[in-house]
Amino acid sequence: MNQPRVLITGAHGQIGSVLTKSLRRRYGADNILATDIRDIHDPEGQFAQLDALDAKRLLDLIDTYRIDVVYHLAAILSAKGEQIPQQAWQINMDSLFNVLEAAKNKQLQLFFPSSIAVFGENTPRDDTPQETIMQPSTVYGISKLAGENWCQYYYLKYGVDVRSIRYPGIIGYQSLPGGGTTDYAVDIYHKAMLAEPFTCFLAPDMKLPMMYMDDAIRATIELMEAPINQIRVRTAYNLSGMCFSPQEQAQAIRKWKPDFSISYAPDFRQQIAASWPNSIDDSVAQQDWGWKPEYNLDRMTQEMLEQLKNKYQAQKA
Ligand code: AKB
Numbered sequence: 001m002n003q004p005r006v007l008i009t010g011a012h013g014q015i016g017s018v019l020t021k022s023l024r025r026r027y028g029a030d031n032i033l034a035t036d037i038r039d040i041h042d043p044e045g046q047f048a049q050l051d052a053l054d055a056k057r058l059l060d061l062i063d064t065y066r067i068d069v070v071y072h073l074a075a076i077l078s079a080k081g082e083q084i085p086q087q088a089w090q091i092n093m094d095s096l097f098n099v100l101e102a103a104k105n106k107q108l109q110l111f112f113p114s115s116i117a118v119f120g121e122n123t124p125r126d127d128t129p130q131e132t133i134m135q136p137s138t139v140y141g142i143s144k145l146a147g148e149n150w151c152q153y154y155y156l157k158y159g160v161d162v163r164s165i166r167y168p169g170i171i172g173y174q175s176l177p178g179g180g181t182t183d184y185a186v187d188i189y190h191k192a193m194l195a196e197p198f199t200c201f202l203a204p205d206m207k208l209p210m211m212y213m214d215d216a217i218r219a220t221i222e223l224m225e226a227p228i229n230q231i232r233v234r235t236a237y238n239l240s241g242m243c244f245s246p247q248e249q250a251q252a253i254r255k256w257k258p259d260f261s262i263s264y265a266p267d268f269r270q271q272i273a274a275s276w277p278n279s280i281d282d283s284v285a286q287q288d289w290g291w292k293p294e295y296n297l298d299r300m301t302q303e304m305l306e307q308l309k310n311k312y313q314a315q316k317a
Pocket of ligand 1: 075114
C-alpha cells in the first residue's frame with residue numbers, strides 16, 4: 001500500500017513535535033514534511049520553514065513534496081490569544097482558510113485540531129455532550145468553533161475529507177506547551193522532578209479534561225486512518241482521557257514524590273478554565289471509530305516522572 005505523503009504545520013509545537021516523530025515512524029521519514037514558522041534545523045527528517053499565513057508557499061510545498069494529507073497544528077492557544085485577540089483570530093482563521101482551500105483545490109485529506117475551548121459558561125459542565133450549547137468566552141474558543149463549522153462547510157460543499165478532534169489539555173514529557181490554560185498540568189511534573197515547589201495559576205479544585213500525549217497522538221492517527229464511512233461528525237469529535245483538579249494531580253504526584261509542595265495563585269487563566277467543562281462525553285467517537293483511552297491519572301503520573309527523570313539525567317550527563 002502506498003504511504004500517505006504528509007505536511008504538518010506547527011511541527012515544532014507541543015503536539016506537532018511528537019506527532020511528527022510518530023508519523024515518521026509510521027509512514028517513513030521521506031513521506032513526512034515538518035513545517036513551522038520557527039526555522040530550527042531538524043536532524044531527523046525533512047523540514048521547511050512555513051508561516052501558515054503564506055498561502056503561496058503552502059501550495060508550493062504541497063506541489064514540491066506531492067503532499068496528500070495536511071495536519072494543520074499551527075495556532076495561538078487560549079491564554080496567549082486573550083493578550084492579542086485580533087492577531088489570534090487572524091492567525092487561527094486565515095491559516096485555516098489557507099489549508100481548507102489547498103485541501104479543496106488539491107484533493108487533500110485535512111486534520112484540524114479543535115479544543116474543549118469551544119464550550120462556554122452555558123454548556124453543561126459534567127459529561128459535556130457532543131452536541132450542546134456552545135458559547136465560548138475566549139478568542140481561541142471562538143476561532144475553534146468557527147473553524148469546526150468551516151471544516152463542516154468544506155466537507156458538505158466541496159467534499160473535503162476534513163477530520164477534527166476537540167482536544168482536552170494535553171500532557172507529555174517530550175515537549176513543553178505554550179500559551180494555553182492547561183499548561184500548568186505539564187509544568188507541575190517538571191517542578192516535581194526538580195524537587196522545586198510549584199505555584200499553580202488555577203484554583204486547587206479547578207477540574208478540567210486532560211489527556212496523556214500518547215493517547216492524543218494515537219487518537220489523531222486512528223481518526224485520520226478510520227474508513228471514511230465511519231466518520232459521521234464533520235465539525236469535531238469530543239474526546240475524553242481523564243479529568244482532575246490541580247489538587248488531585250498534586251496528590252497523585254505525592255505517591256511517587258511525597259515531599260512535593262504546591263501553592264495556588266489563580267490569575268486570568270482561572271476564569272478561562274472555569275468556563276470549560278469538567279468532563280467530556282466522548283461516546284460518539286467511541287461508536288464511530290472505536291476510540292478508547294489507555295491512561296488514567298496514576299499511570300500518566302508514573303510515566304511522566306520516569307520519563308522526565310531520564311530526560312534530566314541525560315541532560316546532566
Ligand atoms: C489551551 O489550554 O489553550 C489548550 C486547549 C485546551 O486547547 N491546551
